[in-house]
Amino acid sequence: MLRVPVQPALFAWARQRARLDVSTLDARFPQLARWESGEAQPTLRQLEQYAQATHAPLGFFFLPAPPQETLPIPDFRTVGAGVPRVSADLLDVIYACQARQIWYRDEAMVNGEAPLPFVGSLNTATPPAEAARAIRQHLGFSVQARSECPTWTEALRLFIAQAEQAGVMVMVSGVVMNNNNRPLDPQEFRGFALSDAIAPLVFINGADSKSAQMFTLAHELAHLWLGQTAVSDAPLAETPPHAVETWCNQVAAQLLVPDEDFRAVLLPGEALETALKRLAKHFKVSTLVLLRRMRDVGWLDRATFWAAYRAEEARLQALAARSAGGGDFYRTTVARVGRRFAQTLVASTLEGRTLYRDAFRMLGIVKPGTFNELGRTLGFPT
Template sequence: MDTTYAALKLGMDVEKLEKWENGEHSPTIRQLRNLAKAYRINFGALFLPEPPSTFKPPVKDYRLHHGAVAGAIDPEIAIDLRLHLNAREVALELESDLGEEHPSFELSCSLDDSPVEVAEKIRTALGVSFQVQKRFRESRVAFNSWRDAIANSGVLVIQSSKVALNDMRGYSVFFEKLPLLVVNRKDAYSARTFTLVHELVHLLLRSSGLCDLNSDPGRPPHEQKLEVFCNAVASQALVPDAILLSYPEIRGVTPEAWTDEILAPIARDFGVSREVVLRKLLDHGLTTRAFYLDNRERYTQEAIEYKQRQKSGFVPPAVDVLSTKGRQYVSLVFEALNSSVITVGDAADFLGVKAKHFSTIQTNLRRSV
């Protein structure tokens, strides 16, 4: 954070913060705690003889909105990255302490591969057949099922809950062992599912990126090709052409006669949004771009209105930690705790919840998706 940004976040004058930083004035202990909370660092770090090394986000910025440029990553996203990369280090350390060896992430592809073949490779590796998809029936179950399948393939899948949706939909950081994949929990379930698979393709390409899933032609040629490829594979993995085009419901429909009555049941079968299905139809020349764009705008407005009608109620900590950290990570922390590898205090720190919630979390862990 620069001084102006930090002062705004702290609700104080820039001049006062500058005097703290140059040693002219000193903050109180309470003010120091507020600093640590705002900067998302350990309180004790403020008492080190020298500042910790500045965190440098290990990703390329593929976003286009709001004039985003490579290297100009928002402080909140940088903090999000730092905290989730730290969670990855915790997971690897716990596995080592438990005597477990995390397997290397073997799935891979190249930009020269066929998106259809890569998509089929992903579906096979994750064990997500069309028969499995048809059992999802709702977008929440579809998202959690894809998430668990990807996590079981050796990826740490986390949901971000602190970053604004218009700033970030997802990002991925490749490592040979336990690559990191993050999606924004503020997004709709069906949109999160698409982001999951898009970012998984980045990992197959050994490419780390911060994405808004935009394949706009204004990008540099290589970046445009990369995002187009990731989108194409994600689209094929979620809705394979051969299966979609076999639907009798799509035969004989004129380009601008697609209704929700036609699209919604198909979308439900695949566990995706109506927009994804309509986009696939556009790719096959079965609708017009103008019709697609008009309906995409309608879907977006409907989603906004739906969220506005929902109450932003309190999410219980036992639910929140499983939603954000994921079943695999939470299970690993409890395995380490039950094996006396870590203390109750360590577990509470790694999960970000108080120990009084542990019993409920473990109960929730035992429940099916």
């Protein structure tokens, strides 16, 4: 049987790029250890199956050595030391969002939409509180409206709706496209912004908690107001090494928990656990954000902050591990690509400007019936 000569290092590269280990792939590819050691080579069919399983382009396996892949957008993450190379999942999500943005920009220009004045309207010399005030006023994003939302989910939904009303495509997904077998890792990234004057886009890692997603959205919006494209992990506990990330974090914190509002509701002598529960319900933000803000305004000293932060981080991670997914497929799909994008794409397809094939690819669906039902979910008489 004809075997394909592949450099052994490419098998390990593809496996690590997909965040898979040998034991996970061993059942499907019992010869994998021998392929990686160079003792054996796969057939073409086996190689095609392995490329599909590891989400790697087939052509890469014919290279003389593993390629040095880099992100196609600026990388402001701080998780690099603990994460081996860029994952296939993150790359595929960025490429999918870039394709959607290009399509949306073209469609918007055909429809005569004007550039959005807020994109790139600020710079890092703008005081964070002033920048947060400008974003808050443009979106109509108030603490009062959030505090009246009954749940975290409703508060996040309101925030997303306000951003989309302003012209930002907001996409929230915890998986690659609609593939539930490819979950995204919040430890690798929490979100990214693709800046554009006509088609600004924010992607939020939906595998993160709802309260964490709130901070990520605020952080990525700050990037858009700078007119800057970037992928972030939005760390809260420490000062990021990038000055831009520090500024975006400060703006996000002020946007979600403004100094004047925060100081007004802090109660001297209140137990920390009690304060966190009360303030999280009021501001609808992560308790980690509240701890950071307590440190910022001097309500907590450094030692108390770090002890409380680590304990709360462990509690939230344990809580996230017990939570389960689910929900309506069509509503989930709309959230994953953003309502603004989905409505524009469905309308363009039904009016004949976009091929169904292209719409299916950008939505991550394969059946006409699924597309028609999605259209009905969005209010189209399909």
